[in-house]
Amino acid sequence: MFAVMKTGGKQYKVKAGDRLRVEKLAADAGETVQFNDILMLGGDSATVGSPTVEGAAVQATVVDQIKGEKLIHFVKRRRKHSSKRTKGHRQQLTLVEITEILTSGADKSGVKAAVGAGSVATTAEAAPAPKKAAKKEAAPTAAAPAAGGDDLKQLSGVGPALEKKLHEAGVTSFAQIAAWTPEDVADMDEKLSFKGRIEREGWIEQAKKLAGA
Structure with a gap:
């Protein structure tokens, strides 16, 4: 046979x-x-x-x-400088x-x-490794003010993106904005890339009222 x-x-x-x-x-x-x-x-x-x-x-x-x-x-290779190997x-x-x-x-x-030495297959298939559960990070709520700070979006023309820039510049409260000097305003204009907006929107006056409230 x-x-x-x-x-x-x-x-x-x-x-x-x-x-x-x-x-x-x-x-x-x-x-x-x-x-x-x-x-x-x-x-x-x-x-x-x-x-x-x-x-x-x-x-x-x-x-x-x-x-x-x-x-x-x-x-x-006779056409490549007669190279040989x-x-x-x-x-x-x-x-x-x-x-x-x-x-x-x-x-x-x-x-x-009988399994080839280069093969990954086996007679008993290995149990697949358990997948690690992906850790879901809670997305920051756009409407939530910084910890211990004020909701700067109450100022005219300030949205989530601009509020984030203010936080990055260290501004988190109305009291800080209310105390800005002309030099502070000029410096913040440069940081926010919105020259003249602070005075146009009247942030300092609004901040004084909101801080008092």
Whole structure:
């Protein structure tokens, strides 16, 4: 009886007792692994999978982790100053010996699935890490005055954006605005980029009334 199995992107026709080299598996020497991608079973009657034969598998024992023959890769670019480059490469392989071909019941065999060393897949899928709940920061309320300060939006022409600029400049109360001198007004005009607005809107007079209230 023989089987055609797939591993590492290649197909192999195997029977019990065969030894073959496959793309490196995540297994140690002496371990038993199971190839579950069986494309065909042959013998007295052939069974062809669509694409694989359900319940079929090939079990094998890992003999050793080896390297393939050295391959030389030579590149020459004659139009680029005659540059040349030579590289050598030895493919990582696993030597296995086929021990048994299962025609059914592969899912109940309990044998570790043959997985490529470079694959992230495992026989038992790892539970996904719990997602950390994103901390929701409370958005500042535009209408709320600064802590310990006055609601500067009561002044004519002052909205949330302008109030924020005033807070950044250290102005949080009507009393501060009521006490501004001409020098303070000129300085604040520059900071707020609204030259002449303070006098036009009459902030100082409004602040005096609001502070008194």
